[in-house]
Amino acid sequence: MKPRSSKNTESSVNSSTKNKNKKKEESLLPFHSLPLFFPLPVSLNRKSKSFFLILNIFIFLQCSSLQEKPKEVYHNDKTTTEKVVLSKIEDVKNSGIKSLSYMYLLGDGVVHSGFLGVDKKGQVQRFKIGSITKLFTGIALLQLQESGKLKLDDPVSIYLPEVVGMPSRGQNYREITIRDILTHQSGFPSDRASGFFLSPDTKDPEILAAFRSLPQTLSQMERNEPGKAHSYSNFGFGLLGIVIERTSGIGIEEYFQKYLFSKAGMKHSTLLELNDDSELVSGYSGLFWKTETRRPVIRDLTAGSLSSTGEDMGLFLKALFQSKRGNGLLSASSFSEFHQIQKGPNSNFQMKLGLPVLIEEMKSGEKSIWISGHSGSLPPFFADLIYDPESETASFLVGNTLSFGTASIRPANKDILEIAYEYKTGLKLESPPLSERNIQNKLDGFYGLYVSPLGIHEVKPGNPSKIEMMGFDFDLVEKDNRFGANLRLFFGLIPIKEKTLESMRIEFEPWEGHPIFTMYSLNAAKGSWGFGVMIQPNHRVPEKTFFTTYQTNDPFSLISRVELKEDKRGFIHATVYYSLGGMENSNQFPCQLESESTLRILGFGRNLGERMDLKKVDGKPVLMYSGIEFLGR
Numbered sequence: 012m013k014p015r016s017s018k019n020t021e022s023s024v025n026s027s028t029k030n031k032n033k034k035k036e037e038s039l040l041p042f043h044s045l046p047l048f049f050p051l052p053v054s055l056n057r058k059s060k061s062f063f064l065i066l067n068i069f070i071f072l073q074c075s076s077l078q079e080k081p082k083e084v085y086h087n088d089k090t091t092t093e094k095v096v097l098s099k100i101e102d103v104k105n106s107g108i109k110s111l112s113y114m115y116l117l118g119d120g121v122v123h124s125g126f127l128g129v130d131k132k133g134q135v136q137r138f139k140i141g142s143i144t145k146l147f148t149g150i151a152l153l154q155l156q157e158s159g160k161l162k163l164d165d166p167v168s169i170y171l172p173e174v175v176g177m178p179s180r181g182q183n184y185r186e187i188t189i190r191d192i193l194t195h196q197s198g199f200p201s202d203r204a205s206g207f208f209l210s211p212d213t214k215d216p217e218i219l220a221a222f223r224s225l226p227q228t229l230s231q232m233e234r235n236e237p238g239k240a241h242s243y244s245n246f247g248f249g250l251l252g253i254v255i256e257r258t259s260g261i262g263i264e265e266y267f268q269k270y271l272f273s274k275a276g277m278k279h280s281t282l283l284e285l286n287d288d289s290e291l292v293s294g295y296s297g298l299f300w301k302t303e304t305r306r307p308v309i310r311d312l313t314a315g316s317l318s319s320t321g322e323d324m325g326l327f328l329k330a331l332f333q334s335k336r337g338n339g340l341l342s343a344s345s346f347s348e349f350h351q352i353q354k355g356p357n358s359n360f361q362m363k364l365g366l367p368v369l370i371e372e373m374k375s376g377e378k379s380i381w382i383s384g385h386s387g388s389l390p391p392f393f394a395d396l397i398y399d400p401e402s403e404t405a406s407f408l409v410g411n412t413l414s415f416g417t418a419s420i421r422p423a424n425k426d427i428l429e430i431a432y433e434y435k436t437g438l439k440l441e442s443p444p445l446s447e448r449n450i451q452n453k454l455d456g457f458y459g460l461y462v463s464p465l466g467i468h469e470v471k472p473g474n475p476s477k478i479e480m481m482g483f484d485f486d487l488v489e490k491d492n493r494f495g496a497n498l499r500l501f502f503g504l505i506p507i508k509e510k511t512l513e514s515m516r517i518e519f520e521p522w523e524g525h526p527i528f529t530m531y532s533l534n535a536a537k538g539s540w541g542f543g544v545m546i547q548p549n550h551r552v553p554e555k556t557f558f559t560t561y562q563t564n565d566p567f568s569l570i571s572r573v574e575l576k577e578d579k580r581g582f583i584h585a586t587v588y589y590s591l592g593g594m595e596n597s598n599q600f601p602c603q604l605e606s607e608s609t610l611r612i613l614g615f616g617r618n619l620g621e622r623m624d625l626k627k628v629d630g631k632p633v634l635m636y637s638g639i640e641f642l643g644r
Contacts (some may be wrong), residue, residue: 083095084433085430085433085434086433086434086436086437087434087437088434089117089434092117092430092431092434093123095430096115096123096427096430096431099423099426099427100113100127100408100423100427101127102419102423103408103410103416103419103420103423104127104128106415106416106419107301107412107414107415107416107417108127108128108410108411108412108414108416108417108419108420109128109295109301109410109411109412110126110127110128110129110136110138110292110293110410110411110412111126111127111128111138111408111409111410111411112124112125112126112127112129112136112138112320112321112408112409113125113126113127113321113406113407113408113409114321114322114324114325114405114406114407115325115404115405115406115407115427115428115431116325116328116329116398116403116404116405116406116431117404117431117434117435118402118403118404118431118432118434118435118436119435120329120403122322122325122326122329123325124320124321124322124324124325125321126320126321129292133290134288134289134290135279135288135289135290135320136289136290136291136292136320137279137280137281137286137289137290137291137292137318137319137320138291138292138318138319138320138392138394138409138410138411139291139294139307139315139316139317139318139387139389139392139394139409140317140318140319140324140387140389140392140394140396140409141315141386141387141388141389141392141393141394142245142314142315142385142386142387142388142389143317143385143386143387143394143396144248144282144312144313144314144315144316144317144387145248145313145314145315145367145385146367146368146385146396147267147271147313147317147327148248148251148252148255148313148314148367149193149349149365149366149367149368150271150331150340150341150349151255151266151267151270151271152189152193152251152254152255152366153341153345153348153349153366154270154340154341154345155255155258155259156345157341157342157345160258160259161189161254161258162189163188163189163190163193163366164188164189164190165188165189166186166187166188167186167187167188167189167191167192167197167250167254168186168187170189170253170254170257170258171226171229171250171253171254171257173226173227173229173230174187174229176229176230177229177230177232177233177234178230178232178233178234179233179234179235180233180234180235180236180620180622181235181236184198184234184236184237185237185238186237187199187234187237188237189251189254190353190366191237191238192244192247192248192250192251193251193353193366193367194241194353194355194364194366194367195241195242195243195244195247195364195367196237196238196239196240196241196242196355196356197234197237197242197244197247198234198235198236198237198238198239198242199232199234199242199244199246199247199250200232200233200234200244200246200621200637201242201243201244201245201246201617201618201621202244202245202246202569202618202637203225203228203232203246203249203311203637203638204568204569204570204636204637204638204639205228205568205637205638205639206221206224206310206638207245207309207310207311207569208307208308208309208310208567208568208569209221209308209309209310209567210308210567211305211306211307211308213284213308214284215264215283215284215285218283218284218308218310218312219262219263219264219283221310222249222252222253222263222310222311222312223253223256224310225246225249225250225253225310225311226250226253228638231638232246232638233621233622235620238356239356239615240356240358240615240616241355241356241358241359241362241538241541241616242615242616242617242619242620243617245311245314245315246311246314247314248311248313248314248315249310249311249312249313249314251313252311252312252313252314255313263282263312263313264281264282264283267280267281267282267317268281270340271327271340272323274330274340275323275326275327275329275330275331275340276326276330277319277323277326277327278323279319279320279322279323280317280318280319280320280323281317281318282312282313282316282317283312283316284306284308286318289320291306291318292411293306293411294306294307294390294391294392294411294412294413294592295391295411295412295413295414296390296391296412296413296414296592296593296594297412297413297414297593298414298415301412301414302593304390304391304413304592304593305593307389307390307391307392307592309389315387315389316389319409321407321409324396324407325405325407328398328403328405328407331346332400332403334346335400346400348366349365349366349368350365350368350370350381350383350400351365351366352364352365352370352381353365353366357522357523358522358527358538358542358615359538360529360531360536360537360538360542361531361536361537361538362536362537362538362539363381363536365383367385368383368384368385369383369384369385370382370383371383371384371536372443372536373440373441373442373443374440374441374442374443375432375436375438375439375440375441376438379443380399380401380432380440381399381400381401382397382398382399382428382440383397383398383399383400384396384397384398386421387409390413390591390592390593390594391411391412391413391592391593392409392410392411392592393409393410393413393417393420394407394408394409394410394420395407395408395409395420395421395424396424397424397425397428398428399428399432402432402435402436403435404428404431404432404434404435405428405431406424406425406427406428406431407424408420408423408424408427413591413592413593413594428440442533442534443533444533445491445516445533448491448492448493448518449492450492451489451492452489452492452493452494452518452519452520453519454470454472454476454487454494454519456526457470457519457526457528457545458470458471458472458476459526459545459546460545460546460548460580460582460601461527461528461543461544461545461546462543462544462546462600462601462613462614462619463528463540463541463542463543463544463614463616464540464541464614464616464617464618464619465480465481465540465541465543466480466481466598466599466600467479467584467599467600467601468480468528468543469580470487470519470528471484475487475488478496478517478528480496483498483500485497485498486498486499487517490516491516493516493517493518494516494517494518494519495513495515495516495517496512496515496517496530498512511532514532514533514534515530515531515532516530516531516532517529517530518531518537522542522544525544525545526544526545527542527543527544527545528542528543529542529543541615541616541617542615542616543614544613544614544615546582546601546613546614548578548580548581548582548601548603549581549582549603549604550581550582551603551604552577552583552604553583553604553607553610553625556632556643557575557625557632557634557643558575558576558577559574559575559632559643559644560572560573560574560575560643560644561573561574561575561632561633561634561641561642561643561644562641562642562644563639563640563641563642564642565639568590568639569589569590569591570587570588570589570590570636570637570639570641571588571589571590571595572588572641573585573586573587573588573623573634573636573641574586574588575602575634578601582601582602582603582613583601583602583603583604583610584599584600584601584602585599585600585601585602585610585612585623586598586599586600587600587618587636598618600612600613600614600618600619601613601614602623605622607625608624608625608626609622609623609624609625610622610623610624610625611623621636621637622636623635623636624636631643
């Protein structure tokens with residue numbers, strides 16, 4: 012299918028609107044990370060699930076876009092630039108995405124946007140953009156700081172006194188600040204799974220009531236030490252929405268509409284579910300055959316509920332860029348602070364965060380270019396936004412289908428930004444080389460069991476030594492004075508030669524008295540995937556009847572079931588199953604018994620360091636986790 016010509020597209024736009032907004036909509040004829048990873052079909056057996064789990068690593072690395080770069084020259088050649096960009100967007104659609112919306116900016120103030128695979132005869136179709144919502148939340152807080160209603164370094168308890176009554180895992184923790192929450196180092200739990208998903212039939216007033224109930228759940232949660240480690244928290248960003256309401260004096264949807272959407276000219280965007288001028292596009296999931304999914308409605312609005320269009324996202328970035336000139340969404344100083352690399356825990360290593368935009372260093376010749384962006388996943392929707400604040404080039408893609416094609420969205424989006432950047436500047440963007448390491452990393456003292464946000468690992472001695480990840484043993488081979496990870500399947504007979512896997516490096520080192528390892532690559536900074544920390548099993552186990560499968564009766568629950576098993580290596584093995592976008596995923600956690608009724612998930616990072624409670628009701632085992640009561644079989 013060929014795209015409509017730019018000339019025909021422009022002629023359909025009202026001239027006064029076109030001159031006012033300098034926008035240009037392009038459409039193709041009908042014929043996308045935790046956060047983050049690819050969910051698993053519920054019918055797969057354990058080995059098949061392991062294959063899909065390891066595929067998640069490839070997908071995550073693939074998102075770093077190590078593809079061969081095209082040889083076209085784009086500088087000031089709009090015809091070639093648009094042709095290649097639209098071809099890449101069409102390739103994403105053809106990879107298994109039923110519908111998508113897109114936007115790109117070439118640095119000239121014109122919004123290029125459109126849809127693929129949607130019914131253009133009805134209302135404008137919105138797409139959920141997931142955690143990209145967090146950028147709007149961060150901007151709202153900076154606006155409120157500008158108006159003197161709060162300070163980012165204020166203790167959040169000033170605005171959420173309910174935090175004072177929140178139990179702490181340890182003693183004498185410092186207060187949590189708004190900035191801590193914006194940069195995912197608050198110590199809050201990653202999620203409050205209980206009530207996270209609401210019925211698709213939930214009305215907007217009921218959604219708001221659930222959202223406003225979040226502070227009342229704090230007394231039932233437990234916090235870890237702020238500033239200790241990066242731990243992505245949707246729960247924290249939901250609470251920031253309450254801070255916005257309480258300091259502004261108006262409802263969260265009203266605030267977003269008045270101070271963000273209307274100010275940017277965004278007519279088809281909403282945090283809630285109803286919009287007079289648009290409707291949410293249907294979502295689909297399936298590896299091969301696509302099935303329509305139920306509409307994802309969530310309680311934590313300011314963490315990931317926003318729905319929008321490519322055109323609106325382009326208008327958003329235009330208004331954000333105007334901040335540099337004093338007439339945008341922020342003041343010039345707040346725009347700078349939004350993109351300023353924030354001080355984080357030492358365990359962030361080279362991972363860079365703004366407020367809360369993610370920041371990646373790239374090279375244009377000898378010059379460092381700090382690319383900003385965020386991805387968003389509210390299955391079956393997946394979105395990716397990436398931009399350069401200096402050249403004002405950008406790209407945005409969002410799809411409505413959870414499938415193999417989802418993995419193509421981020422690398423394609425990054426390619427489009429690189430094309431747009433070259434069009435504007437005449438220069439290419441390249442990933443910086445790995446930093447030099449002069450001495451070969453050693454494994455002495457680092458053999459043993461580890462846990463990371465990717466699951467349970469074991470580093471084993473041998474020739475070569477191995478690291479277990481997601482059910483597979485990878486050979487640890489010396490590369491660049493670090494370690495690479497080689498994978499051989501079918502009893503070691505078939506080596507996997509995959510460019511993205513070959514780019515991965517693993518490094519072992521001490522951190523605050525703990526042996527840890529990190530994984531990274533040329534295009535994924537050290538710290539981006541968290542870190543694995545060595546665990547020391549204590550071999551304490553609860554009563555045998557607690558080793559069973561626990562289920563919830565809530566049909567809309569984020570977590571469908573939890574399985575506890577005794578691991579022969581000396582810890583309690585918890586498998587947590589998530590229902591997302593019509594498919595099922597699972598995380599493996601090692602736990603230790605802290606008391607007769609308390610399990611502690613080991614490790615640092617997303618979903619780690621949290622608590623599970625055990626009890627008996629009428630003689631039957633019950634497990635409490637993330638606010639949900641699970642009944643044992």
